[in-house]
Amino acid sequence: MAGSAPHVITFANEKGGTGKSTTAVHAAVALAAQGKRVAALDLDTRQRTFGRYLDNRLATVRRLGLELPMPAHDTFDPAKGESLEAALERASEDADFVIIDTPGRDDSHAREAIVRADTLVTPINDSFVDLDLIGEVDAETYRVRRPSFYAELVWNSRTQRAKTHGASVDWVVLRNRMQHIEARNMRRVGEAMNELSRRVGFRIIPGLGERVIYRELFPKGLTLLDLQAIGEVGLAHIAARQELREMIAGLALPEPGVARRAAAMAG
Structure with a gap:
């Protein structure tokens, strides 16, 4: 894929319930709304939330005749005998970005x-419950004791990528559901996360809040960017x-x- 490889964005977290698939969908649609060619690949063949x-x-686009940004999408199924490499090659054929949503568990793919x-x-x-995935925090001081198993997995994966592809990975930790956390606890989580980011090497950015609208949009496959098209826009x-x-x-x-130029140089 040298010279024509898209930018691959992988959403990954071994813990469920973090808003991973919702965030991935909104990222895919937001990029498509910008005129980018987006391919989406769901690796969770059991739950298929992203897919x-x-x-x-x-189905909503076809039923209502709406013109909405629509990423191309597929679900990877190893039972069909196709490798992930082949699925990525196929998804990358006409894409600027490939967005991958992974299962909320340890998985080889x-x-x-x-x-x-x-x-x-x-x-x-x-919360400290979710932060524990990437770093263990002291119960008394709330300081980071050491990186956790997932941080080590990512570190090893980034090292492997550097050796095999000659490219780096930009690791972004997305803080979801921030506004409903008690202020002192939120500050402690933030301080621990900042300390861990310096030790492990990730960036921290704000994510999506805890809003009922995200659960309501799922059955129709709509996102926040589509509300004006269906005539539902409020202050919230x-x-x-x-x-x-x-x-x-x-x-x-x-x-x-x-x-693409960066991929060509790496290739």
């Missing part, structure tokens, strides 16, 4: 997707869309031409 979300979206990522996004809820929705814009800006993704 079902986009299936619902396509999820590990492979982390190695293939140009941008690795790990959404976590803003405007604030939520601003969160989404800040999240996309925080990812600091390259323009497609830049991504």
